Amino acid sequence: MPAYQRLLTLGFVVSLAACAAEPIATQRVDTRNDRTPVGMSLDSRDFQEAAQGMVRSMLQSDRLQARPDGQPRVMAISRITNDTTLRINTNELLQTIRRELSNSGRIVTSTAVGLEGPSDPMAMQARQLRQSGEFDQRTVAGRGQMAAPDLSLSGQIIGRRTALDGGAQRMDYTFQLTLTNIRTGIAVWEGEERISRVGDGRTVSW
């Protein structure tokens, strides 16, 4: 190989190496003190922030006090619609809301009733032990012991992309939740939280 070709090859290899990005070292993230960069789509911090705002609003509402006997109200989870281009597991939002409400002592969640069946079928399944002579019947759940929900939680997550001047884009994610009194069918609380981003228009989020 002539010398000038060797030089060219060497130069090509060197320029390729220069173009290669610095490897990013894997690091642990303390989610209670998370300062990692954000992207155009939603991450766990956004769900936590939305849930936090919703719970705060719920607990501030005079219409969502505990029952007169001091017992917490019982909430069932209804339909939460994902109207974004993201693949979202709505439990990221709901689990935080359920936990915070439960810890507040005002509202608890029924896992025995759900729009598409109970989220935990064991409560009903365990009642079949009434037929079994193998179990001490005093330890088996009796009839009429389940608490029916008096509140239903429904809502949607909406995503809107807007192209901005200069090739930028804006993403707005709106979380809307409604608590309905099952007895009357009237919405007793409605909340909305918005998470917005502005970034490079070439970024695709899904």
Place this chain on the structure above:
Amino acid sequence: MKKVLLAGAAMLQACTAALPVVPPSDPRVVVTPTVLGSLGVSAPSVSRLADGRMRVVLNVQNPQATDFPLRIQTEWLDASGAALSTAAALPQFRSVARGTVTTLDADAPSLRAQDFRMTLDVEGN
């Protein structure tokens, strides 16, 4: 040239001196030097909500000509001083608008919260 520079420096110093920075005397509010150098922070007002939970309210003043990205984290402590595990303790982001006063408030997640520690820092630090 020197006179112009001196005048500029004097004006800058005057601006800094006029900054209404009030370091909170309450040890429950932790303000980082970056925030303290840009915003005025009032002492916290602590009250009880109708259901008995604690509420903390304080004001931050931004005399600057630019918005300030503020990161607020409020930890809630039980009677033994242990931090409660709650979404209410996660950091929140607020953009404190230029030339305005912004009211920050935080509600305790439950009656178990007996005390708090609020930290104000710059977002993206």
